[in-house]
Each structure stands twice: as C-alpha cells, then as structure tokens.
Amino acid sequence: VPVGMVVGNMPSPNRFKTAHRILSTELERYGFDICHQFHPSWYNDSIKNDDLPAEILPPFPNASPHSTAFLVGNTKNLWPVFLNWLYREKHVSKVDSGDDDILHNDPLDAYTKEVIGKVVDDNSWRLLSSSSPSSMAEDTSSGKRNSGLLHKISRGMKCNGTEESIQYDVYWAADTSKERLVSMQRISQVSGLCYLDEATNMACHPTYGPWISFRAAIVLTPWCCTSIEESECDDLVSPPPPERLAPGLLRKEEAAAAREYLQQAFDEGRPDEVHKYLIASRDCITLGKEKYRFTESQILYHYTQNVRYILEGIEDFEYASSK
Numbered sequence: 001v002p003v004g005m006v007v008g009n010m011p012s013p014n015r016f017k018t019a020h021r022i023l024s025t026e027l028e029r030y031g032f033d034i035c036h037q038f039h040p041s042w043y044n045d046s047i048k049n050d051d052l053p054a055e056i057l058p059p060f061p062n063a064s065p066h067s068t069a070f071l072v073g074n075t076k077n078l079w080p081v082f083l084n085w086l087y088r089e090k091h092v093s094k095v096d097s098g099d100d101d102i103l104h105n106d107p108l109d110a111y112t113k114e115v116i117g118k119v120v121d122d123n124s125w126r127l128l129s130s131s132s133p134s135s136m137a138e139d140t141s142s143g144k145r146n147s148g149l150l151h152k153i154s155r156g157m158k159c160n161g162t163e164e165s166i167q168y169d170v171y172w173a174a175d176t177s178k179e180r181l182v183s184m185q186r187i188s189q190v191s192g193l194c195y196l197d198e199a200t201n202m203a204c205h206p207t208y209g210p211w212i213s214f215r216a217a218i219v220l221t222p223w224c225c226t227s228i229e230e231s232e233c234d235d236l237v238s239p240p241p242p243e244r245l246a247p248g249l250l251r252k253e254e255a256a257a258a259r260e261y262l263q264q265a266f267d268e269g270r271p272d273e274v275h276k277y278l279i280a281s282r283d284c285i286t287l288g289k290e291k292y293r294f295t296e297s298q299i300l301y302h303y304t305q306n307v308r309y310i311l312e313g314i315e316d317f318e319y320a321s322s323k
Contacts, residue, residue, distance in 0.1 A: 016068045019220065022123055023070055030115045031081030034073035034212060038191035040219055041065065042241040043182075046190045057183055060171075060219060067221040071187050072116060073214040079298040082111050083317040086310070093314060103307045109174050112215045116170065120218060124168070171217045184214030192242035195249040199259045200281060204249045209288025213302065249287060257284040275303035 016037070024035040044059035046052075060069075086092040090102050102110065171182040185203045189196035194203035194212075204210050247255075258281040265277035279299055283289070294302065297313035 031078035036071045042190040069219040072216045167221045169219045195245035208292045211292040
C-alpha cells in the first residue's frame with residue numbers, strides 16, 4: 001500500500017459528510033473550531049480561471065473528481081487550549097521554560113501538526129470505512145505514519161479482504177515550500193467560507209470577521225473505484241462551487257484603511273515595527289471585532305513569533321487557573 005493510503009471500504013455518498021462531522025467534533029476539542037469542507041477542484045479551477053501561474057501557486061496534485069477536502073483553522077478559542085497544552089503537557093510556565101526546544105521552534109506550529117496529525121490518524125477508519133470497528137483489522141506492515149512534518153498521514157487496513165483505498169494528504173499553512181504551497185485564503189474564498197479582499201489578502205468571515213487563522217488543508221482522495229457501483233462512484237464527483245461571498249462584508253472605508261495600513265507595513269523600514277501596522281489593518285475592521293478579536297498575547301505572537309508573548313499568555317493562564 002503506498003504511503004498516505006488507507007485500505008478499507010470506499011465511502012458511500014454520505015461518507016464524506018460523516019468525515020466532516022467527525023473531524024469537526026474532534027478538532028474543536030483542541031481549539032481548531034473551523035473545519036470547512038470543500039472540493040480541491042474548486043481551488044484548482046480558480047488558479048486556472050484567474051490566470052495565476054502554477055509555479056507561484058501550484059494546484060493540488062493528483063486531485064481527482066472524487067476528492068474532497070477540509071480547511072482547518074481557528075478563532076480566538078485556540079489560544080487558551082494551546083496555552084494549556086504548553087503548561088500541562090510541556091511544563092512551560094512564566095518562571096520555568098520547560099522544554100526549551102518547544103519554545104524555540106514555533107510551539108504553535110508544533111501543536112498544530114501534532115494535534116491535526118493525531119486526529120486524522122486516530123480516526124482514519126471512522127473517516128473512510130463504512131464497516132464497524134470490529135470488522136476491521138489494522139495491517140501494520142502495509143501502512144505507516146510519516147514523522148517530522150507529517151505531510152502525509154497513513155494507516156494501512158484491510159476490510160473483508162477488499163483492496164479499496166483512500167489517499168490522505170495534509171497541507172500546512174506554515175509550509176511555503178514550492179511543492180507544498182497552498183493559499184488557505186483562496187480556499188476560504190472559493191469554498192464560500194470567507195470574503196477575500198484581494199488587495200490585502202485578508203479573509204473576512206461573516207461572523208468572525210478577520211479574526212481567524214487557517215492552519216491546514218486535509219485532502220482525501222479515493223485511490224480507485226473499481227469495486228463499487230459506477231453510479232455510487234458518480235455520486236462522489238464534486239459539485240459546482242458555491243457563490244463567492246460579496247464585498248459587502250467589508251465597509252469601503254474600512255477596506256481602504258486596511259489597505260493603507262498594509263502599505264505602511266511594507267514601507268516600514270524597522271522590522272520590529274511592522275507588526276503594528278499589520279495588527280492595525282485587522283483592527284480597523286468592525287465585523288467580529290468586539291466579540292472575536294484575539295487576545296493581546298495571541299495577536300502579538302501571531303505577527304511576531306516572539307515567545308515572550310506566549311509566556312505572557314501562560315502567566316495570564318496560570319492566574320486564571322489559580323482562582
């Protein structure tokens with residue numbers, strides 16, 4: 001079985017809806033409260049239709065008409081869950097840095113990859129097999145989970161001797177390598193999740209406004225349809241994309257202000273000052289701000305990657321936990 005494969009029954013027409021429900025429920029427990037289903041073809045077609053060079057923004061490779069995918073992200077709800085993970089599991093505190101390797105190697109990125117990889121891997125049979133757990137047996141010799149960046153997650157299985165299979169792939173927002181680059185903002189646009197302001201590349205959600213972050217795109221692709229009915233396979237073909245959200249989510253004056261702040265960020269000659277303009281470009285949008293704006297430590301870490309703000313967040317977390 002190739003790396004990135006799960007062997008089991010092919011999904012029924014409702015199987016991907018079940019996968020969405022499972023992923024949404026499991027990921028939300030870890031603070032990833034955005035899990036939006038889309039079809040890779042919507043993204044690939046948008047690159048072609050908008051005349052974007054594939055060498056700059058490559059399409060999802062090997063995406064078939066039967067693929068589906070999930071855009072994973074978070075609101076401000078991720079931050080306390082992440083701080084709890086650092087505090088309880090990695091023993092990081094304001095006075096004790098715990099595992100220094102964790103703090104010095106983008107701990108939020110490490111948390112993202114560990115959790116999302118674990119959720120998909122641990123629930124692989126639930127995502128893709130219509131069999132009950134008791135009817136399935138894991139074939140540990142044919143599947144394995146990649147270590148490191150977890151670009152691909154796999155688990156080999158056999159179900160009643162059949163060889164139907166699904167390929168997994170996970171694209172990380174933090175991975176900007178040429179062959180793995182994916183525009184999460186564009187996915188949010190073509191899938192109808194957010195309005196995308198092209199001038200600032202700011203994704204604006206109808207409820208949360210700009211106070212969201214995207215972390216990964218999980219792609220599931222049937223490897224073959226040879227042992228299911230043709231009509232059932234046809235039911236898995238991707239539907240047409242939804243209507244894109246209208247620009248009305250952003251007030252014209254707010255959009256103009258956000259673009260001005262972004263230009264100031266590009267023009268700013270002092271690297272340690274750039275984040276102030278980037279934060280201001282979000283803060284000038286009123287939609288979602290009052291209820292969903294990130295905490296100060298969360299947004300400062302988001303734009304600076306300075307672990308000082310994680311430690312400040314943990315200090316606040318320790319204080320709240322002691323009450």
